[in-house]
Amino acid sequence: MNVAVIGSGGREHALALKITESSLLGKLYVMPGNPGTAAIAENVNLNVSDKESVIKFCLNNSIDLVVIGPEQPLVDGLANALRMVGINVFGPDSAAAEIEAHKSFAKYIMSKAGVPTGKYIEFNATKYDVAVDYLKQKKYPCVIKADGLAAGKGVSICNSPEEAEEALKSMFIQKVFGDSGEKVLIEEFLEGEEASVFAITDGNNFVILPSSQDHKRIGDGDTGKNTGGMGAYAPAPVVTTKMMEIIASKIIAPTLQALNSEGKKFIGCLYAGLMITEDGPKVIEFNCRFGDPETQVVLPLLKGDFLKMLYSAAKGKLDSEAVEYAGGCAVCVVAASKGYPESYEKGFEITGLDNLPENIIVYHAGTKEENGKILTNGGRVLGVTAVLEQNNLAEAKKLAYEALQKIHFENIYYRTDIADKAIK
Secondary structure, eight states: OOEEEEEOSHHHHHHHHHHTTOTTOOOEEEEEOOHHHHTTSEEOOOOTTOHHHHHHHHHHTTOSEEEEOSHHHHHTTHHHHHHHTTOOEESOOTTTTHHHHOHHHHHHHHHHHTOOBOOEEEEEGGGHHHHHHHHHTOOSSEEEEESSOOTTOOEEEESSHHHHHHHHHHHHTSOTTGGGGSEEEEEEOOOSEEEEEEEEESSSOEEEOOOBEEOOEEETTTEEEEOSOSEEEESOTTSOHHHHHHHIIIIIHHHHHHHHHTTOOOOEEEEEEEEEETTEEEEEEEESSOOTTHHHHHGGGEEEOHHHHHHHHHTTOOOTTSEEEOSOEEEEEEEEETTTTSOOOOOOBOBOOSSOOTTEEEEESSEEEETTEEEEOSSEEEEEEEEESSOOHHHHHHHHHHHHTTOBOTTEEOOSOTTHHHHO
16 A cells, blocks of 8 residues: 655654555655655655645555644644545544644543543633732642643743743743643643553554653753653553553543544544553643654554554554564654754754664654755754663663764754663
């Protein structure tokens, strides 16, 4: 079958790479892709927000399945448009994607489904003064979230009323997240350890992939600003077999049922960002797609036919035995541009990508090719990932950082403590 992957980041490179392992694959396209995907598929330089161009390409090239990586095209209704013309899509329509597009909607669904999550209160920008008064009486730390999409950066953990007011001001007055920050959620701070879980679903049945843990903060020891993710590892030891059963029965299943009851059937990857608390798992957030960089560590641990699983979900009859966890572990360290997640320079040549060990995968995220050279072209540049057949995260971490030492570009920056929580 002919497959098109939508997106240009490390997650899409990981999806494309896993799809190439399938015996079902005919031709693979990535729109618009990056230099990493160019080595394993045909990149198509299309503006993916132009639905008509995407549809035309898919029809002209007999595409059997479209796999949508990022959240924005899903929220904008690309899956709806493709399905209207009879093209199979792995990814939810815009109504179901609202679970990520609006955190307030996700909370509504969780409330309806009885899914454990943090207590919260909503405020609109017109109620700035009321929100500030509320923050003066609040218990700290607390969490302030922009209601809409903010590329993973719309969350502030505040340790004092002053910090909270500053976060509120940035969203309501300075409008750093534009319309996405017109409404905010002020939530209780959940204590525990974070984990990410992907559920592959046809809207009714689902399969949960190995757990992982993302590292959102820019600095070692989880300090500094939130980013799109500075690294990840899988599996996460904090998610035991028993814990995974609770997540499946108390979180994933009721959420899918609640979405169905709202007429918002979810087909694709439902991502649950969890806090494993003393009282069990609680949902921090839901996303409507694979996580980045968690995808980069979860997919290499699967054996079987990943494409078969995605296609069966898209067709409405999930093949729950298409893939399974093969054992092993993976650690991904993001090599970023100094200054990210704020301002940074790009256009620097990247060297050292050749002659790396076989168990190292370098996923391209913010890169471009010019005159035969690979250059930096974003905040998160590469995902340097070590994959082991045995579950030894300490060894995987060591190999990932050894590989990083061989890769160079000006202003390279990365955290040095990815996977330390699990190793400890």
